[in-house]
Ligand SMILES: [Zn+2]
């Protein structure tokens with residue numbers, strides 16, 4: 001099987017913090033040589049409190065999202081394989097919602113635990129994790145999410161380092177890393193090396209992940225790793241340099257890196 005250039009972590013402007021038309025992402029992927037592009041925009045949730053999220057698509061944009069990705073699949077058939085997915089947290093109270101999304105034709109979910117529990121009443125993980133209790137909550141909720149078996153991979157496992165420097169990777173962060181990596185191993189869930197975080201770091205914009213101490217510490221577990229572009233703009237799909245740098249780092253640390261998810265095993 002030859003190497004497949006695939007990315008399963010792609011947003012759309014529906015999430016309110018990404019830009020570009022859906023087709024622009026496909027065009028950018030084609031230009032960069034991608035053979036597989038998975039759309040995984042931030043999942044809507046049926047917040048029972050009536051809360052309206054400013055950082056994800058609203059439930060009433062879901063039909064449009066699904067229809068648009070289906071149209072692109074037809075339009076680009078034979079040129080690039082396109083998947084319809086979602087990036088979602090795991091909120092136990094809304095477990096059924098994810099099941100329903102699967103019935104709507106969402107073929108995969110990537111886990112991005114941006115909130116330890118529903119966004120309605122918990123702070124953003126990055127902010128919460130400046131405290132030890134926050135890191136523990138992230139860890140607990142992420143491990144619970146991993147164990148549901150609902151997800152195809154764990155995006156930015158080191159999200160708890162979002163607002164921490166390498167020097168602030170303390171004993172609690174070490175425990176968090178161990179627990180998350182062990183749960184992923186048990187569930188055979190790949191972890192993601194996040195290329196958007198890497199891009200921001202290279203541009204000098206502060207972002208605590210990918211976190212060097214996390215990846216150094218986690219190497220003893222040898223989790224399977226997948227690269228994720230986390231595209232929030234078509235231009236994020238550019239730049240083989242960023243992929244090459246990530247791969248070089250991961251290979252130096254000894255991680256097994258996979259190029260695809262099981263749904264593309266036949267490619
Ligand atoms: Zn986002």
Ligand SMILES: [Zn+2]
Pocket residue numbers: 009011087112155230
């Ligand atoms: Zn994302």
